[in-house]
Amino acid sequence: MxxxxxxxxxxxxxxxxxxxxxxxxxxxxxxxxxxxxxxxxxxxxxxxxxxxxxxxxxxxxxxxxxxxxxxxxxxxxxxxxxxxxxxxxxxAYGIVLCRIYTQKNGNALIQTLNKLDFGATLTHGSGSTNEVDIIETVVDRKELKTLEATINSFDNNSFYVIEDVRTKQNGIFPKRKSLLDRWRIGK
CATH class of the missing domain: 1.20.58 (Methane Monooxygenase Hydroxylase; Chain G, domain 1)
Known part of the structure; x- marks a missing residue:
């Protein structure tokens, strides 16, 4: 050979x-x-x-x-x-969980994330210095830059952690686009 x-x-x-x-x-x-x-x-x-x-x-x-x-x-x-x-x-294959800690009103961030088709959950917690809102969202890794930009524009002082997720089920997730969608007539 x-x-x-x-x-x-x-x-x-x-x-x-x-x-x-x-x-x-x-x-x-x-x-x-x-x-x-x-x-x-x-x-x-x-x-x-x-x-x-x-x-x-x-x-x-x-x-x-x-x-x-x-x-x-x-x-x-x-x-x-x-x-x-x-x-x-x-x-950027896979999905990630992003947990965001902010001292601002988390409901405003939830609404912004929902407009971007990111499902999110809000809980309240006690931080080391103040009360915090904790927002969790699961997104495709390809969407991570958009998510980080959204978080930083909402609150520059927010703290967030990103973890890999193996599977997801029963949540609010945007529909995936097929490669064939862009060539379909009438789109």
Whole structure:
């Protein structure tokens, strides 16, 4: 399969590097999908990840006998981790719970969040210095920047915590848009 490397041996470190970048980036995504309970996506990504790894490691063991190839393997691993994290941040897969603590009237924030199609719950609590309103909302990670901007425009001094959520059920959540919605006639 890699017979061309006998003619162009200088390509081996590049192939090793690129293979490891792809392999490790896919591994990062696979771990995310496993942690979110995606039982169909994780195995498919895992299959591709291991297939690429086996191809790369076979070339390393059969042809690579110099320091440049070994460094390419290590550099590809490190770069793959970095790119995997960038991809994870870019796709923003999953849902989060945001718990907001504010000394302002939380009902105003609830109304603002409802206008953005974010369901929210308000409770009252006692903080270390004053009474606080505690607002909880569950949103898609893709909506996190909008949520943070809304919170900060409402109260710059609010304190909020964001936690990953594995599943959600029986709440007020905006309907997801399908990829086909934008091409439907009459929209």
């Amino acid at each position: 890699f017979d061309f490397l006998d003619v162009y041996p200088w390509l081996l470190p590049f192939i090793i590097f690129l293979g490891r970048v792809i392999d490790v980036s896919l591994g990062t995504l696979r771990i995310i999908f496993v942690s979110k309970g995606e039982k169909y996506k994780a195995p498919i990504i895992g299959f591709i990840e291991v297939f690429i790894w086996v191809m790369v490691i076979s070339q390393v063991l059969s042809r690579a006998n110099d320091l440049v190839s070994y460094l390419s393997y290590a550099a590809g691993y490190a770069t793959g981790n970095y790119i995997g994290i960038l991809l994870e941040n870019r796709i």
